[in-house]
Amino acid sequence: MKNKLVDRPPWTYTMQIQSLSQLKELFPESEYKSLTFSSGKYNWKQEGQRGGIMYVELDTSSLTASTVLAYLTFFVYNKKENKYFTIQDVEGKHFNAIRPVWGFPRVLPLDTFNDPKNGYVFEGDQCEFGVDVMVPLVNWEVVSFPNTPSKTKFSWTVKKFSKLKDHCYVSDKFIMGGKNGVIKLYPKGYTTTYSKSLSMFVFLADGETMKAVDNRYNYDTRTQGWGWYHFIYLDKLREAYLDKEDSLQVDIEFAVVSTTTSSP
Incomplete structure (x- = not known):
């Protein structure tokens, strides 16, 4: 006292x-x-x-x-x-x-x-x-920064790219900063506006949630994912990025620079 x-x-x-x-x-x-x-x-x-x-x-x-x-x-x-x-x-x-x-x-x-x-x-x-x-707050949050950011790489091979007909293709799950993520690829663009482009986004897998989003990293509120509507023009992709078997190699690499844990 x-x-x-x-x-x-x-x-x-x-x-x-x-x-x-x-x-x-x-x-x-x-x-x-x-x-x-x-x-x-x-x-x-x-x-x-x-x-x-x-x-x-x-x-x-x-x-x-x-x-x-x-x-x-x-x-x-x-x-x-x-x-x-x-x-x-x-x-x-x-x-x-x-x-x-x-x-x-x-x-x-x-x-x-x-x-x-x-x-x-x-x-x-x-x-x-x-x-x-x-009355002390019952909600809490702890943010930590590892000395050496962990780097993660995920590779996905999309076969027979030129014959793809569906609007969207989804990769297998991979671990992304403690969350399950997937890549969603739109071989003819996300919408007709981008029909000449490859659209590609990274999403949280089904059942995963995130409390806050940093919009500096190309997060799109409409798709609820990180990525680009216009990733590359399709004609340029066919010229330089498809192998002899018509396969597209998609690689994603990211570094986990911080982690956050919080109360519900």
């Missing part, structure tokens, strides 16, 4: 009390609870706004896990300093259905808080409190 004075805290919830004396009269035996606010997909309430005691209560009806880890920071405005006295929980608290309330039984001594000379009660009978409830 640590405390300090800050200019403007990044709080989740703030509450201004217009009359502290009336609050004490209305709630002489119990603590005042704030309205419900949200943080980290959960609902909370701040309670205990009487200077010395501050707590946060989890609305257990919003629970989606057995336990919620949250880091608490409470704020009390000091009009004299025009700053916020903060008290921060550095270890975090585990909220659950059995223990839905956590906080600090002594944020400020009541004598210090109630004395207007100290600046916590100002303009007659006003005060201001706040709390920041920080």
